[in-house]
Amino acid sequence: MDQLSQIKIVLVEPTHPGNIGSVARAMKTMGLSRLVLVNPKKFPHYEASKLAAGAESVLEQAEVMQTLSDAIDECTLVVGTSVRDREVTWPTRDPRAAAQAIIQHTAVPTQQAAILFGRESSGLTNAELDQCQFQIRIPANPxxxxLNLASAVQLINYELRMQAIAQTDGLEPLSEQPVTNVAARQRPATKAEREGHLEHLQNTLVALDFVKVNPPTVLMRKLTRLYNKADLTVEEIQILRGILASVDQHLTRS
Amino acid sequence: MDQLSQIKIVLVEPTHPGNIGSVARAMKTMGLSRLVLVNPKKFPHYEASKLAAGAESVLEQAEVMQTLSDAIDECTLVVGTSVRDREVTWPTRDPRAAAQAIIQHTAVPTQQAAILFGRESSGLTNAELDQCQFQIRIPANPxxxxLNLASAVQLINYELRMQAIAQTDGLEPLSEQPVTNVAARQRPATKAEREGHLEHLQNTLVALDFVKVNPPTVLMRKLTRLYNKADLTVEEIQILRGILASVDQHLTRS
Incomplete structure (x- = not known):
């Protein structure tokens, strides 16, 4: 169950302080404690404390960040949540499959996961979802x-707890045993490392005249999604950036 | 999914009308609609309507009963809910196992199930639990x-929906179903298409002088694994090969 402390619940620009309190309560009932607030409208706030109803400890330890990047840069797995269908399709899992993947990921004690929840009114933006390796989609009534924010957190944290219990009990052995002794180069890349690769890729594509518009937003979104699906390791990013550097060299020479 | 209409959510003596509204909302998000209120303190009430937030239809159809017996007499399966340990031990299931049993039970269209939720302050009495075939115990943080009332309803209704979906699909809800409107370009690439991309990539890497041995077996194995992890679509392969073609052109020109 210790793994639950490697999972951050990240609320992106929550509007109502009462919801922050309800989220803290939902988290604590399922044994999670790491709450991150990105640019909250009102926090701290008495309504948050009131609705936390015994889970004030979660609010007291909550981290407040200015930007989403600050919140997730150190994380090796970042996932978003949505109940809506989108035009752009991200890889999507239901809460159960997602919890399985997250608990498996955090079996390595140095790896941290973040689960992003969007604004009450409008959810996560496409740009925010671009930073996610996959999306959790709650199979709600079409x-x-x-679902309100706290209910969504409650459901997903419940699945995380169920999965953590199953793992502890050894009841449902996970299909793939996590490798606990991961060589440094085989560890999953952090978000910052993944972004470094994508920036490099974009620069090279511009230099190649491959893109017709600059910045190539649609293309980069597709490439971001493609590489996010691959769960890149540090070594893989080194290889991809090595290839890009080789292209860069040829372009400079010619 | 029609089975969900054979399941009654029974709130026993709810105190706060706001909770009744939140329960209605939680139910509707998961496709349940039959709410029964046993001796509610205040109902109808504007707070219930306010918190129903679009699920007023559930409140309008809600049945109000004087006694628990009236609420459940027609039901062929009655289960209670609890997060507490009790001295007397009833047969207990977690929400997943319970949902499985309930969905199985309601597969017979004439059979009705009731799930009882107790008072906000004190839950169900022992006498009320005596009327249940089993108890659902949410595995909360000891x-x-x-959990508040609506959260408990949300979790259990979610499990019912997951189970109903699994039954409808004939699939385990665990499966990772990408939710997509699969246009032709969004379909997963075939093995031949994936191999075509990797051959192209290898040729370009050789032309770039990126590789020191030819064929670059170890490197290509790593790149194959990398791109296999991404589950490439047809469109993604087109993009990747487009980039390679652009590099090829520059190499030919210089």
Missing amino acids: EYSS | EYSS
């Missing part, structure tokens, strides 16, 4: 999918 | 098991 005619009424209006 | 140090803080204070």
